[in-house]
Amino acid sequence: MKKLLSILLVIQIISIHQTRAQCDPATPQQNAAYEKVVKELQNQFRKNPPAGNWQVFDERHSLGKLELSDEYGKIFRICGDRYDLSFLQASAADQQKARADSAKAIGDTITQQQRSFVMSTDSIYKESDPNRTTDLAKSTVDINVEMNAGNYRVEEPISNRFAASYKTIPVDGAPLALQIILKPNDAGIAARPETVVLLGNWKNNLQKNPRGDKLYHYSYKKGGTLIENMIVTIKAPLDVASEIVKKIDWRALSNTLTK
Template sequence: MKKLLSILLVIQAVSIHHVHAQCDPATPQQNAAYEKVVKELQNQFRNNPPSGDWKVFDERSSLGKLELSDEYGKIFRICGDRYDLTFQRASAASQQKARADSAKAIGDTITQQQHSFVMSTDSVYRESDPNRTSNMAQSTVDINVEMNAGNYRVEEPISNRFAASYKTIPVKGAPLALQIMLKPNDAGVASRPETVVLLGNWKNNLQKNPRGDKLYHYSYKKGGTMIENMIVTIKAPFDVANEIIKKIDWQALSNTLTK
């Protein structure tokens, strides 16, 4: 009987977690707070590309579609709480389009698919041709922003994310910033650089948990029901990322967060 009761309690707990992990519609106040953050992200990053012939090729956000989830227990995490921006050199984009048009003319569907869309940097580093990988890595920049994260993981063995090196770097207006060189992984993704800027109540408190994750933990002040933090990841060579960092008003972005 005790064993049966234990099983029923486990099933009930799983069911409750499943129900509470679903997203609930955000309040108008929460949506307004989110839109304020996204608009400032657009203002800062779209208007400050790296020097040269860079153009915005893709931009995604959940502006106007904010939902809240309690998957972190008492801390609410926003579902779809992302802003993503891709820059690509105009010259590289022209070459990419020319290859796609040429492939279309001769019926080469494989080449056409490879060159008819803007590739994320993760896709770039999976390329089997080393020369093409190098060229695209130098001509594509991804800026990925996650909001209201409970942790930032430098390393995460379960997802095969390991760092060859990492260090903190000074960024005016940001409490914490990192320069990371990731190791190649089993999925075929090559070694690649990431520069990360963390805004909000982040502390330089790198820790390691029993699973082997190396992470920074975030301490919420308002319970996470509004936008309290941002993790800005710039996937680009370090010199390009540093140039972007210097152009951004990080204090203006920080001012959009709930204090």
């Protein structure tokens, strides 16, 4: 019954997305603004991996093919105004590559697609082997960047996102940053901790709406036609995320935003 309800919920969310979200072509000015942000994200994050045997495993952006989405479009990220980067430890990267090569050899398209599908509210990779889930949580760093978000949701019941704990943390050059421990989902899969840095005109104004969302609301100065804010989510063990946060020049990233 729970599985059926989950499937119906996903269908409902997709329906909302299709009816309320549009992917609009970017203007030359918007392309230039996006390119400026993404190039600085690459400069900061690709050049500052965690200490140890980490390597870039995957990177996603829409340079040259940007389409813009409203906030509903960011549920499944069908439009392209975002940036994603994954680091894996060398041994995990070798295992992932072998798994993908094996899937390709036998025509397992689901396993192949797992590498290319990103959700902003994902739990750690769901695996039948609990040990593999634990290993992936320790050996994978995902950096997900949303741009021009109207809200940042700490909790969102419709997507089964609930926080066991959350707190603000100081980050030099950022108006707001959070450390969040998410509760396991309804299948019992534990989510990775999230360290979130918000750049732009964010305020420490946590609100709760009638749907049960706990969120921070963003106030646009220029109307949001160019990139005015970023939400940088680092999904990694807290010590690894803390190390990454200290290495990044957040002021340089903030300077790419439209003021």
